[in-house]
Amino acid sequence: MMSAIATDPPRPDSPAPEPGAPGPVPGGSDRSAVRSLLRLWPYVRPVRARLFTAAFVAIVASCLGLVIPLILKWLVDGPIAHRDTDGVWLGGALLLAVGVLEALLFGLRRWLVARPLAGVEARMRAELFRHLQRLPVAFHDRWASGQLLSRATADLQLLRMFLAFPLTFLLVNGTTILVGFGVLLVQEWTLGLVLLLPVVPLVLLCSVFETRYSLAARRAQDQIGDLTTVVEESVLGIRIIKGFGRHRSQARAFRALSHRLLGTELRKARLLAGIWAMIMTLPELAIGAALVLGTVQVADGELSAGTLVAFLTTALALRWPVESIGFLLAMSNEAATATDRYFEVMDEPLPPDAPARASVREDPAPSAPAADPAPADGLRFERVVFRYPDAPPDAPPVLDGVDLHIRSGETVALVGATGSGKTTLTALIPRLHEATSGRITLDGRDVAALTRDELRSLVAVAFEEPTLFSASVRENVLMGAESAGEEELTRALRVAQAEEFVNALPQGVDTQVGEQGLSLSGGQRQRLALARAVVGRPRFLVLDDPLSALDVHTESLVEAALREVLAGTTALVVAHRPSTVLLADRVALLSRGRIAAVGTHHELLRSSAEYRHLMSGEQREEER
Numbered sequence: 001m002m003s004a005i006a007t008d009p010p011r012p013d014s015p016a017p018e019p020g021a022p023g024p025v026p027g028g029s030d031r032s033a034v035r036s037l038l039r040l041w042p043y044v045r046p047v048r049a050r051l052f053t054a055a056f057v058a059i060v061a062s063c064l065g066l067v068i069p070l071i072l073k074w075l076v077d078g079p080i081a082h083r084d085t086d087g088v089w090l091g092g093a094l095l096l097a098v099g100v101l102e103a104l105l106f107g108l109r110r111w112l113v114a115r116p117l118a119g120v121e122a123r124m125r126a127e128l129f130r131h132l133q134r135l136p137v138a139f140h141d142r143w144a145s146g147q148l149l150s151r152a153t154a155d156l157q158l159l160r161m162f163l164a165f166p167l168t169f170l171l172v173n174g175t176t177i178l179v180g181f182g183v184l185l186v187q188e189w190t191l192g193l194v195l196l197l198p199v200v201p202l203v204l205l206c207s208v209f210e211t212r213y214s215l216a217a218r219r220a221q222d223q224i225g226d227l228t229t230v231v232e233e234s235v236l237g238i239r240i241i242k243g244f245g246r247h248r249s250q251a252r253a254f255r256a257l258s259h260r261l262l263g264t265e266l267r268k269a270r271l272l273a274g275i276w277a278m279i280m281t282l283p284e285l286a287i288g289a290a291l292v293l294g295t296v297q298v299a300d301g302e303l304s305a306g307t308l309v310a311f312l313t314t315a316l317a318l319r320w321p322v323e324s325i326g327f328l329l330a331m332s333n334e335a336a337t338a339t340d341r342y343f344e345v346m347d348e349p350l351p352p353d354a355p356a357r358a359s360v361r362e363d364p365a366p367s368a369p370a371a372d373p374a375p376a377d378g379l380r381f382e383r384v385v386f387r388y389p390d391a392p393p394d395a396p397p398v399l400d401g402v403d404l405h406i407r408s409g410e411t412v413a414l415v416g417a418t419g420s421g422k423t424t425l426t427a428l429i430p431r432l433h434e435a436t437s438g439r440i441t442l443d444g445r446d447v448a449a450l451t452r453d454e455l456r457s458l459v460a461v462a463f464e465e466p467t468l469f470s471a472s473v474r475e476n477v478l479m480g481a482e483s484a485g486e487e488e489l490t491r492a493l494r495v496a497q498a499e500e501f502v503n504a505l506p507q508g509v510d511t512q513v514g515e516q517g518l519s520l521s522g523g524q525r526q527r528l529a530l531a532r533a534v535v536g537r538p539r540f541l542v543l544d545d546p547l548s549a550l551d552v553h554t555e556s557l558v559e560a561a562l563r564e565v566l567a568g569t570t571a572l573v574v575a576h577r578p579s580t581v582l583l584a585d586r587v588a589l590l591s592r593g594r595i596a597a598v599g600t601h602h603e604l605l606r607s608s609a610e611y612r613h614l615m616s617g618e619q620r621e622e623e624r
């Protein structure tokens with residue numbers, strides 16, 4: 001994955017804007033938080049009954065709070081005015097009962113939503129992970145890993161919080177405000193209208209706030225992704241950082257990013273503080289005005305003291321629902337942004353399993369009839385062109401018409417200058433990248449027409465940079481062929497000359513080799529990766545310089561064992577060293593995007609100056 005800073009999909013590696021600068025928001029001006037949030041419905045659907053029940057319970061609980069002013073009115077105008085002690089006790093008991101019931105109902109609401117919403121979060125995370133696993137390598141080349149991590153963690157947490165809290169409470173508080181104003185207008189409509197006065201300016205302010213806050217929220221969430229990338233790279237690259245004494249520059253990069261994030265968070269806080277100040281001040285002013293007017297009306301005998309008490313208590317009970325709107329909107333905005341970020345990844349189309357491209361091709365190769373595939377035709381590249389999707393448009397393709405036939409059972413070494421496209425060519429066989437044009441056939445079958453499973457069962461790969469997972473040696477090797485038994489595992493380890501060092505590990509093949517196999521040496525990791533490639537006795541084997549990290553002695557031992565494996569398979573082996581080249585029956589020279597020469601090692605030494613130059617190490621050896 002790229003080390004990069006992301007803000008603007010679909011190029012998540014574009015630089016983040018400066019703090020304060022308007023950040024890009026997906027969908028541009030027509031982005032709607034509601035439309036974004038509606039996309040969560042398929043995930044919420046299975047738990048809708050619980051969510052609606054919880055919302056209903058919360059509405060009942062919240063509206064119960066509005067009964068308290070009515071009891072107070074009855075208390076003031078009735079028992080208190082008539083000095084009826086029993087009535088006062090009854091009123092007190094009623095108030096207590098309503099309060100306790102309200103608390104119990106809010107507790108029930110929380111119980112109702114907690115488990116289902118954790119389930120929604122887990123399901124969304126699992127689907128994101130599954131999608132990420134199936135997205136093509138080109139996608140992962142483009143996206144910074146921290147951006148993906150933050151989507152899978154922080155953004156999904158935000159979504160769960162939104163579903164648990166703001167979603168319900170926007171509904172609950174909205175209903176409470178409506179019912180409350182209804183009660184106020186019924187009690188004394190003139191005073192009710194005074195309280196309604198701030199509504200228009202508040203709605204306008206909220207809509208301005210929403211637009212500004214969503215920009216800041218998007219920027220903050222992208223910056224968290226950038227920060228995650230830096231932390232992840234600093235941890236994974238700790239050896240390089242220490243080896244080159246780069247702590248300070250890494251710390252500087254981290255500080256710069258966290259400073260940007262701080263700026264964005266402060267902007268969010270300022271926006272929130274502004275809207276909150278308005279949301280708190282305007283209703284307070286209206287309540288103050290209503291209090292003065294109401295007191296005058298009571299003094300004039302136009303209004304009972306109980307009604308005024310009930311009116312003001314209802315108005316005060318509505319303070320929290322009104323005041324909460326600001327941060328509920330803020331949280332909803334962040335959730336909408338998190339939803340956008342989540343679906344940016346989920347909307348990335350998956351490559352079709354077996355594209356129709358192969359079957360509708362206009363120029364089928366005569367050597368590979370689709371209806372009757374030639375058995376044991378080996379591996380063929382036919383006019384294969386490949387250009388990286390993110391390469392500049394004027395750059396020449398990395399592969400520009402590769403033609404090569406590796407006969408069944410043959411091993412061909414692929415040789416070329418560094419950067420000539422050898423790794424790229426090998427990556428096209430298991431379709432880690434799709435060829436831009438041309439085709440690759442395995443025993444006459446176009447790889448583009450094979451399903452991923454078929455392809456994986458035919459081809460095994462080992463790359464120069466061996467990746468091991470935090471699992472046991474056994475699990476790492478058997479990843480190459482899950483059905484392989486103990487015998488196959490031992491054979492594969494023997495071929496890769498890994499048996500001895502694996503047996504010396506504390507728990508042998510059951511030893512956990514840690515994240516990226518960091519507890520093993522480079523050569524040991526490379527041998528386990530090689531064992532993984534050969535364990536399933538694949539029909540086609542693709543090895544990208546698999547012995548580069550081995551010492552000369554181990555290399556010759558691995559080569560001797562590998563010869564046996566290669567004898568029974570069709571293989572393409574990227575080779576930098578003459579010793580690896582000698583494993584092959586023939587050598588193909590990749591130059592300027594094409595196969596410039598094919599022949600045995602000695603034929604090419606005679607006929608190709610470029611090959612002689614590349615193999616000059618061996619020449620020196622021969623001279624010696």
Ligand SMILES: Nc1ncnc2c1ncn2[C@@H]1O[C@H](COP(=O)(O)OP(=O)(O)OP(=O)(O)O)[C@@H](O)[C@H]1O
Nearest residue numbers: 141388390391398417418419420421422423424425
């Ligand atoms: N993900 C990518 N996006 C764009 N260009 C890429 C990408 N990966 C590799 N390239 C470019 O493609 C070209 C071929 O790279 P490749 O890794 O296939 O070369 P190679 O022959 O295997 O090199 P080496 O011998 O050094 O391993 C290089 O110019 C490289 O910069």
